[in-house]
Amino acid sequence: MSNGAERMRRELMIRVVRDFTEGKLEETIxxxxxxxxxxxSQSSRCCIYHDRAVLKYRLMALLGFASENETDETRTLKSYLQEAVARKEKVKEPPLSVCSAGCSSCPDSRYNVTTNCRGCFARPCVFNCPKGAITVENQHSKIDYTKCIKCGKCEQVCPFNAIIKTTVPCEDACPVGAIRKNADGVAEIDFDRCIFCGKCFNKCPFSAIMERSQLIQILQAIRDGKKVVAMVAPSALMQFPGTVEQLFSAIHKAGFSDVMEVALGAELTTEHEAAEFAEKMIAKQPIMTTSCCTAYVELVKRHVPEFLDKVSTTPSPMRYAGRLVREKHPDAISVFIGPCIAKRLEAMNSDEIDFVMTFEELGALLAGMNIDIMSQEKWKIERPANATARNYAKSCGVTEAVILEMQEKNPEFSKIGFKLDNKFINGIDKKTAKLLKLYAMGKLPGNFLEVMSCTGGCVGGPCSLIK
Amino acid sequence: MEEQKIKIEICCGTACYMLGAAELLRLENIIPDQWKDAVDISAIPCLEACSSDNLGGAPFVKINGELMSNASVESVCEKIFEIMKTRGGH
Incomplete structure (x- = not known):
C-alpha cells in the first residue's frame, strides 16, 4: 500500500459495495x-471523533454529494443514500470536493531557517539571496518574508541543510493555482480555474480532497435490471490480477450486460485525428495539438484560450466508444471505466456517456461482490482492438498511432516533402503549463503536440490501482 | 536431503489486491538473491479470509500454510528470515 489515505478510501468503497449488494447499506451506512x-481504538487524527467525522464526509462523497453543500449537519447518511438511489439523471456538478473537516489547514508555504544553522562565516545564503532578504542576527540567519520570493536558492546553498521549505501539498501540486486556502485557512477549489487533473487529490496527505462518486447510481441501475454496458479504458491492462479477458468476465459477472474496450474508440480517434491533422496542415495551420486528455483540454480552455483553435476537434476515445455502445445497445446505460477524474467532467458534457467509474471503484465493486478475477473464465472479446489503439494509455501512444495512420492513409504527404514534426509534454505541472503559453505564441518548433496531464500517460492516472 | 522451500502464497482476491497485494507481488524482485532458491512465491485466487468483518486484515498471505493478516513486504520478509533462522544457516 502506498499510503493510509489510499487504503482507507478503498476500504470504504468495498464496505459500501458489499453492504449495498447484501441489501443492508441503509441500515449500516x-x-x-x-x-x-x-x-x-487508535485514531489517525487527534481523536476517534475527528476520524469518524471525516469518514462520514468521505462516505457522503462516495454517495455523490459534496460536503461543501451540506446544510443540515444532522442529516443522516441513510437519507443521502436514499437520495442517491432515487437519482436518475446525470449530476452536473464539479466532480471534486474538499472536506473541510479533513483539511489540516497546512501553514503557508515558505522557507524556514532551522536550528541546524551555525551562522557560518561564508554565509552563502546571504550572498546568494537575489533579494537581500537574509541577514544574520546572533549567529543565526533570518529571512525577511516581506522580501523573500521563495526562489529556494538559500536552501540549495546552505552547507548544513539548515534551510527547509514548509509546503502546502495541494497548492504545490496544482499546476494552475486553482486551490487556495480561504479565510478560515481551509483549502478551497476554484472550479473556474480547476482542470480536474487530480493532482491535489493524490497529493493531500490528509486525504481531504475527494471525488464525488457515481457508484451508487451505477449499482442501482444494475439492481433495477437495466442494461448497463461497461467501457474499459486501455490503461486497465496490467492494473488488475489475471488477464484482461478474465477481468471482462468479472465485470460481466458483476451485472454489466456487455463489456467493451475503449481502445475500439481510440481506433476511430486515430483515424479522424490523422485526417484532421492533414486538413489543418493543408490549410497552413502551424501546429495542431491533441484532444484526448480531458485535463489538458480544460487547461487550454481555462488558461491558454489563445491556443484553443489549435486543439484538435476530434472526439476522445471515450466518446467514440460511447457512440459504439449507443449503436450496439441503444437502450443501455454506458459506463466509462478508467483511471481519470477529468473524464467525469467530459462525460457530464457528452451525451454518449452516462456514468464514469474509476479503476479503484471497479476493484471495490468486484471485491465487494466477492468476485475473484483470477478464477474467472476467459471473456470472448468479439473484436480485440489493435495494439496501437491500446497503446493510447501511454504517453506518446496517440502520436505513434497518428504517425502510423498518416503513413498508411496519407502517403502523398511524405512525397511532397511534408514532415510530421511531433513534440510532447508528458505530465502537466506548473512549468509545462507555462510552456504551453510559448506554444500558443508560436515560439516553439513542432507541428503536432501531444499533451498528457499524467506523467506516463493515462497509466499514471490519479485513480489507477498501481502507480 | 534438500530442505523444502518456504511457500509464500499471496492472496490475489480483488479485496486483497486492492488493499496491498498488488505491491506484495513485487516480493519476487525485492528479496535478496541468496533467498531466491529457498522461497517459492505464488499469486493465488481469493483465500476468502476477508469475508465477514475482517476486511481490515487484508491483504492476507499464507506462509507455509500459516495465515498472515495485514501482510507487507517487510512483515513477509521478517517471517521468511525467522523461518530460515530456525532451520539454521542461510
Missing part, C-alpha cells in the same frame, strides 16, 4: 464510521 473507529 451510518454505523460504518463507528465500525472503523470503535471506542478506545
Amino acid at each position: 451510518d454505523r460504518i464510521p463507528l465500525a472503523i473507529r470503535p471506542k478506545h
Whole structure:
C-alpha cells in the first residue's frame, strides 16, 4: 500500500459495495464510521471523533454529494443514500470536493531557517539571496518574508541543510493555482480555474480532497435490471490480477450486460485525428495539438484560450466508444471505466456517456461482490482492438498511432516533402503549463503536440490501482 | 536431503489486491538473491479470509500454510528470515 489515505478510501468503497449488494447499506451506512473507529481504538487524527467525522464526509462523497453543500449537519447518511438511489439523471456538478473537516489547514508555504544553522562565516545564503532578504542576527540567519520570493536558492546553498521549505501539498501540486486556502485557512477549489487533473487529490496527505462518486447510481441501475454496458479504458491492462479477458468476465459477472474496450474508440480517434491533422496542415495551420486528455483540454480552455483553435476537434476515445455502445445497445446505460477524474467532467458534457467509474471503484465493486478475477473464465472479446489503439494509455501512444495512420492513409504527404514534426509534454505541472503559453505564441518548433496531464500517460492516472 | 522451500502464497482476491497485494507481488524482485532458491512465491485466487468483518486484515498471505493478516513486504520478509533462522544457516 502506498499510503493510509489510499487504503482507507478503498476500504470504504468495498464496505459500501458489499453492504449495498447484501441489501443492508441503509441500515449500516451510518454505523460504518463507528465500525472503523470503535471506542478506545487508535485514531489517525487527534481523536476517534475527528476520524469518524471525516469518514462520514468521505462516505457522503462516495454517495455523490459534496460536503461543501451540506446544510443540515444532522442529516443522516441513510437519507443521502436514499437520495442517491432515487437519482436518475446525470449530476452536473464539479466532480471534486474538499472536506473541510479533513483539511489540516497546512501553514503557508515558505522557507524556514532551522536550528541546524551555525551562522557560518561564508554565509552563502546571504550572498546568494537575489533579494537581500537574509541577514544574520546572533549567529543565526533570518529571512525577511516581506522580501523573500521563495526562489529556494538559500536552501540549495546552505552547507548544513539548515534551510527547509514548509509546503502546502495541494497548492504545490496544482499546476494552475486553482486551490487556495480561504479565510478560515481551509483549502478551497476554484472550479473556474480547476482542470480536474487530480493532482491535489493524490497529493493531500490528509486525504481531504475527494471525488464525488457515481457508484451508487451505477449499482442501482444494475439492481433495477437495466442494461448497463461497461467501457474499459486501455490503461486497465496490467492494473488488475489475471488477464484482461478474465477481468471482462468479472465485470460481466458483476451485472454489466456487455463489456467493451475503449481502445475500439481510440481506433476511430486515430483515424479522424490523422485526417484532421492533414486538413489543418493543408490549410497552413502551424501546429495542431491533441484532444484526448480531458485535463489538458480544460487547461487550454481555462488558461491558454489563445491556443484553443489549435486543439484538435476530434472526439476522445471515450466518446467514440460511447457512440459504439449507443449503436450496439441503444437502450443501455454506458459506463466509462478508467483511471481519470477529468473524464467525469467530459462525460457530464457528452451525451454518449452516462456514468464514469474509476479503476479503484471497479476493484471495490468486484471485491465487494466477492468476485475473484483470477478464477474467472476467459471473456470472448468479439473484436480485440489493435495494439496501437491500446497503446493510447501511454504517453506518446496517440502520436505513434497518428504517425502510423498518416503513413498508411496519407502517403502523398511524405512525397511532397511534408514532415510530421511531433513534440510532447508528458505530465502537466506548473512549468509545462507555462510552456504551453510559448506554444500558443508560436515560439516553439513542432507541428503536432501531444499533451498528457499524467506523467506516463493515462497509466499514471490519479485513480489507477498501481502507480 | 534438500530442505523444502518456504511457500509464500499471496492472496490475489480483488479485496486483497486492492488493499496491498498488488505491491506484495513485487516480493519476487525485492528479496535478496541468496533467498531466491529457498522461497517459492505464488499469486493465488481469493483465500476468502476477508469475508465477514475482517476486511481490515487484508491483504492476507499464507506462509507455509500459516495465515498472515495485514501482510507487507517487510512483515513477509521478517517471517521468511525467522523461518530460515530456525532451520539454521542461510
